[in-house]
Amino acid sequence: MYATSYHRAASVEDAVQMRNAHEEGRYLSGGMTLIATMKQRLAAPTDLIDLRHIPTLRGIRIEGRRVTIGAATPHAEVAGHAELRALCPAICQLAGHIGDPHVRHMGTIGGSIANNDPAADYPAGMLGLGATIVTDRRSMSADEFFTGLFETALEEGEMVTAVSFDAPEKAGYAKFSNPASRYAMTGVFVAKTATGIRVAVTGAGSNGVFRQSDMEAALAGNWSPQSIAHINVDASELLSDMHGSAEYRANLVKVMAKRALASAG
């Protein structure tokens, strides 16, 4: 790791001010990817502005079926939130299987989606739920937010402050973990929402998280694992690496979709 200065922001305004003051600074929200990258000297921000201690960024708010999760809320809090579990168990289950206990107590939902690792779980959850991503400047849909491998619609210095979504009628998440990293080799989030069926896939796409539209169409007719049994997932746009070929991932997309549907009931 190169030398860096650590700052703990007290408020969003405070954080933005600090970020503006340091051209080569970066927001830190758990650091589960950033710190590891810095240790390998692959990233060298001069200043780290820690968002985890900003009170307005933390916590889960439920109003009717509307769920809002503060960006600095750690995964463990999402996983263990009883009221959220009653409303949308799939997102709690997803959060409860990210990394290991250490990661789940340090890593945050905002940090995860802002990083948009192509094998992270939350991007599938947000895209699958059709969530709204709220920043210090605007709101946008998950479809607009996730733009590619480690790429989002966030502008320079823009900060995710919260995510919000309507609890779906049904939802499920199934992932197949990379045997080494335990990141998703393929993870599929399925949701039956007020605005339609959504199937979001992480870990498999060569351009990051994506929606499997043929499955969405098939499930719109009949919400059951059998509805997607005939679908052959196209491997041409999928990732291929030493752990999983594109063909293997294509198979996993279907198998995990079926299992996500089964778990969603």
Added chain:
Amino acid sequence: MGVEGIGARVARKEDKRFLTGKGRYTDDMTVPGMKFAYFVRSPHAHAKITNIDVSAAKAMPGVIDVLDGNQLLDDGIGNLICGWMIHSKDGSPMKMGAWRPLAVDTVRYVGDAVAIVVADSSAEARDAAEAVVVDYQELPVVTDTAAAMAPGAPQIHPEAPNNLIYDWEIGDGSAVDQAIASAAHVTEIEIHNNRLSPNPMEPRATLGIYDSAEDHYTCYTTSQNPHVARLVMSAFYNVAPENKLRVIAPDVGGGFGSKIYIYPEEIVCLWASKKTNVPVKWVSDRTEAFLTDAHGRDHLSKVKMAFDADNRITALKVDTVANLGAYMSLFSSAVPTYLYATLLSGQYAIPAIHANVRTVYTNTVPVDAYRGAGRPEATYLLERTMETAARELGVSPAELRRKNFIRTFPYQTPVIMNYDAGDYEASLNAAMQAADWAGFEARRAEAEARGKKRGIGMSCYIEACGIAPSQAVGSLGAGVGLWESAEVRVNAVGTIEVLTGSHSHGQGHETTFAQLVAGRLGVPIESINIVHGDTDKVQMGMGTYGSRSGAVGMSAVVKALDKVEAKAKKIAAHLMEADEQDIVIENGEVKVAGTDKALPWFQVALAAYTAHNLPSGMEPGLKETAFYDPANFTFPAGCYIAEVEVDPETGKTEIVQFVAADDFGNIINPLIVEGQVHGGLAQGIGQALLENVQYDSNGQLLTASFMDYAMPRADDLPSFKLSHQNTPCPSNPLGIKGCGEAGAIGSPPALMNAITDAIGHNRLTMPATPMKVWQALQTAH
């Protein structure tokens, strides 16, 4: 056998300090004026060094000095060596290419050390290392074992044409060919033994301290054998004469073989300490560990096994190519030869065996012994072949093995080893019973109904441990003897220090060695301290590897204890005016047998040191040294059974049960033995299911972190069912065989036999990752 003696489940004495963070590892050592090193390493797998410019680096903040290989050469520091001479079948010696501690003109693998930066902090050293400008002229690369000898392959060392290090053979080739020609059945199979990274929890580290006033060097290092390190560094690398070099291996956090060897970093830090006149510490990070710790395995073999009409094995023919990496590491040459091919008889009476082994250079990390070292490769080859043969012959794999077991001992194999004791059927029966082998088909049917493919597989392993009789290994090319030393020092108040040349880096010697003494003398285990790992304290030793510390190291302690007891008895007989022959030592007392006359142990010790009333002519003191040279290897053996369920949709294998039935001879501490077996099984299961070192075609290591190198975790493993059978080893005084490597040796073939049973064919190599199993299932139809 007392509550703390041999056979007792004594909790490990050393665990308190390990579990409370009080261990003292090399990186915990701090001395005044200490500075920090960072190594400049080659980013290329094969390249000429055309220029090294250190001027910018030297000007960086905090930098003491930047040193390169030419300076090392100028100071007469020698090449790293391989200490076991192997001759090719044409009589020529192995082709050892030069391994400079810091590369001078050529780098041969990614991670090859080029220069050392010494600075006030490790961060400054690393910053400056990035400012060292090395000009490379890239050369073509070969990393693949099978491709290394191909026509036109890049040449790695001028000394070794076609990258061939040696072409060695063992056994009677013509007898084998005749047997194959007249066989009723011949099973043929190709075997790939995957390359592994050892990954001990503590990365390597070293602290080199040069004292200019005394012209003396101290080397703290993460070593499994500090005395061997001192010997090699003084005799071959010209770092310092032995009496001017102290090597200390304090607490060491695991080794699995990878810390046997002398690496460039120890040598360079000692030399750099003299050059810079400051103590120099280097600690590997995890990436450097992947890039530079000696790897294990990496064999490709072709096998033919011949059977007569009665399904008895008549011959075994093996042709192996083993990858030794870019340089020959310290014991690398012995692993695919005398630690491998000599075990190819397994547990079976095979009249004729022939093995041809060729070792090759590639642009990869050097390969050397890793937990099991040669014996896992032999066991995997043999047990996969036996399983395949049973399927081809249409007989039960258990019955095929049973029919071919060696049943009378001693048994001379056609490949050097003379097995002294064993009862292979006892372990087979115990394992099959524990696994409910008979009930498997019902379980398979039940799994099928759930959509899972269930399979069962066994492995009957044997290994040669207690390494090793010095004369025998000397005749086979070893550069050292493989005895062990012990010193038993009884203090004046009766407490005891045992100094051993064995080295504990997780094996629990501080407990087991103390159990031996506590049991013999009947004194509390707390009154015994085990001292190891410091060449200034222990005179000489050969260290810990090859499951040798119990069989060889503790046998040396037995010999020293015999001498201590003999002297104590003489003193006690004199004090109690009794006949020496009537004296017994038990329960902390020295007694006259059959009487109520007794002296407490401490009183006899005190008498030895006050020397007021000793037998005429006796020297004062109570301290004895012994060297023990084993008469034979020991031969732990056993039977492992794995039962798995494969998810056909994802290819994921779940181990639903794993049974290990081991014959380790007598057992010192069942608790520690079980821990050793558990750890070994985890490593073997890791090899079979998860672990694999992969390079790309440019020689870049793709699996250079735990993000890509899959280590086994607790949830990858089942609860193990263990049992022990016991045929005591006749060749050492304790009747023990060793247990450190068995789990890693016996488990991979059991698992692969089970998975291939589940998927219904044999076209699967280790590691059986979900993707590979899924792919195998796609091609099955």
